[in-house]
Each structure stands twice: as structure tokens, then as C-alpha cells.
Amino acid sequence: MKINIALTKGRLEKQFLQYLKSLGFNIEPLENKGRKLFVEAEEMTFIFAKGVDVATYVEYGICDLGIIGEDILVEYQPDVFDLLPLPFGKCRFALAGKKSLENVQRKRRIATKYPNITHRYFRQKQESVDIVKLEGSVELAPILGLADAIVDIVETGTTLKENGLEILDEVQPITARLIANRSALKIKKSSLDPFIKKLQQEVIFK
Ligand SMILES: Nc1ncnc2c1ncn2[C@@H]1O[C@H](COP(=O)(O)OP(=O)(O)OP(=O)(O)O)[C@@H](O)[C@H]1O
Ligand SMILES: O=P(O)(O)OC[C@H]1O[C@H](OP(=O)(O)OP(=O)(O)O)[C@H](O)[C@@H]1O
Numbered sequence: 001m002k003i004n005i006a007l008t009k010g011r012l013e014k015q016f017l018q019y020l021k022s023l024g025f026n027i028e029p030l031e032n033k034g035r036k037l038f039v040e041a042e043e044m045t046f047i048f049a050k051g052v053d054v055a056t057y058v059e060y061g062i063c064d065l066g067i068i069g070e071d072i073l074v075e076y077q078p079d080v081f082d083l084l085p086l087p088f089g090k091c092r093f094a095l096a097g098k099k100s101l102e103n104v105q106r107k108r109r110i111a112t113k114y115p116n117i118t119h120r121y122f123r124q125k126q127e128s129v130d131i132v133k134l135e136g137s138v139e140l141a142p143i144l145g146l147a148d149a150i151v152d153i154v155e156t157g158t159t160l161k162e163n164g165l166e167i168l169d170e171v172q173p174i175t176a177r178l179i180a181n182r183s184a185l186k187i188k189k190s191s192l193d194p195f196i197k198k199l200q201q202e203v204i205f206k
Pocket of ligand 1: 011012091176
């Protein structure tokens with residue numbers, strides 16, 4: 001049976017394709033796909049979507065497998081099977097801002113693309129904060145006075161540095177993950193297992 005796999009467009013897509021190539025897969029049809037969002041390859045069908053939609057396609061069983069950032073899994077908690085970590089997409093969640101605003105004597109306002117993670121983080125710290133949801137360029141918020149700090153993804157730290165912000169606390173590490181539809185794991189076991197095992201071995205022995 002053919003496998004359907006949903007890939008997160010953008011950074012993770014590129015890194016996953018390089019990873020597949022390093023495992024000896026022929027990724028030529030994917031490299032030359034142009035603006036196509038759906039590509040039929042020999043043993044697999046690939047779809048390309050935003051991370052949160054990858055989770056939806058897998059949860060609903062439209063796709064058997066998905067490549068997704070752990071940030072999406074912890075923020076949206078979709079009902080999928082989290083199979084294994086992959087050796088790319090490594091970054092982390094951090095609380096960041098200006099040191100001068102770290103200890104303000106009032107309720108802090110925190111800007112983020114990830115309100116659930118932020119809410120859980122501050123609940124654990126037993127600090128009550130107001131959360132402002134943004135969709136991107138979150139680093140602008142403390143610079144322009146919209147927020148006292150941010151909770152966002154940090155990889156190299158360049159975006160923080162170039163905008164005069166620093167890490168105030170590490171929240172949690174993130175990596176790309178291979179997820180699966182729960183029923184597909186049983187129904188398509190014989191088709192999925194060899195592919196999953198191939199990725200798994202590489203993760204273990206890397
Ligand atoms: N700077 C980064 N370094 C490494 N991985 C990152 C970084 N930013 C995001 N990621 C990971 O890559 C995934 C996809 O991020 P990407 O920025 O390509 O898409 P996005 O978050 O949907 O943003 P956009 O709305 O710009 O498309 C994220 O879910 C996260 O796991
Ligand atoms: O530590 P760095 O290597 O600088 O990477 C971190 C940046 O990358 C992501 O943003 P992205 O480029 O996805 O843009 P966005 O702000 O529109 O989400 C993230 O939200 C940070 O802004």
C-alpha cells in the first residue's frame with residue numbers, strides 16, 4: 001500500500017529532503033516540484049502544508065505520516081502518534097526580552113505565537129501574566145513596548161541579538177518529529193514499518 005506523508009513547508013521540508021537524500025532516497029521529483037503541493041513518487045505520496053495543518057491531515061487519517069516541529073505538537077496537542085525525534089529542526093523555546101524589564105513590579109505582558117506553551121510555562125513558575133498572541137516577528141513586541149518579554153523559538157540567537165534582546169530563561173528544547181495516524185499504524189503496518197525503521201535506525205546510530 002502506498003504511504004501518504006505530509007511535510008511541513010519551508011525550513012523543515014528542506015531539511016527533511018536532505019535527510020532522505022542522505023539515506024539514499026531519490027528525492028528528484030520533490031526537488032523539481034515547483035509550486036505543486038502534492039507529489040506522487042514511487043512508493044509515497046507527499047503533501048506540503050503548514051505545520052499545524054500537517055498535524056490535522058495526519059490526525060484525520062488523510063496522511064499516514066507527518067514531519068512536524070515539536071513546537072506544533074506541544075502547542076496544539078493533536079491526537080496523533082508521536083513516533084520519533086528526527087536529527088534536524090533543532091532549536092528551543094526561550095523566554096527572551098530586555099534584562100531591564102525582567103523584574104518589573106507589575107503583571108508582565110508576554111507576546112508569543114505559542115499561547116498554550118507560554119501559559120503552561122508561567123503557570124509552572126506560579127507567575128500570572130497577560131499573553132498577547134502574535135503571528136510572527138515576535139521580537140518586535142518588547143522593542144516597541146507591546147510586551148515586556150516574548151516566548152519564542154531560538155535557533156542561532158541571531159534574531160534576538162540583532163534586535164537587542166537576550167534569553168532570560170530556557171523553556172524547552174525542540175526538534176523535528178515523525179508523527180503517525182494512530183489507525184494507519186495498524187492498518188498499513190507492513191507498508192509503514194520499513195520506512196519508519198529506516199528513519200529510526202538513522203536516528204539511533206547518528
Ligand atoms: N529559526 C528556526 N530554526 C530552526 N527551526 C525552526 C526555526 N523556526 C522554526 N523552526 C521549526 O521549523 C518549523 C517550521 O517553521 P517555519 O518558520 O518554516 O514555518 P512557520 O513557523 O509556519 O512560519 P511561517 O509562518 O513563516 O511559514 C517550526 O514549526 C519549528 O519547529
Ligand atoms: O535564533 P535564530 O536563528 O535567529 O532563529 C529564530 C527566529 O526564527 C523564527 O522566526 P521565522 O524566521 O520563522 O520568522 P517569523 O518571526 O515570521 O516566525 C523564530 O520565530 C525566531 O524569530
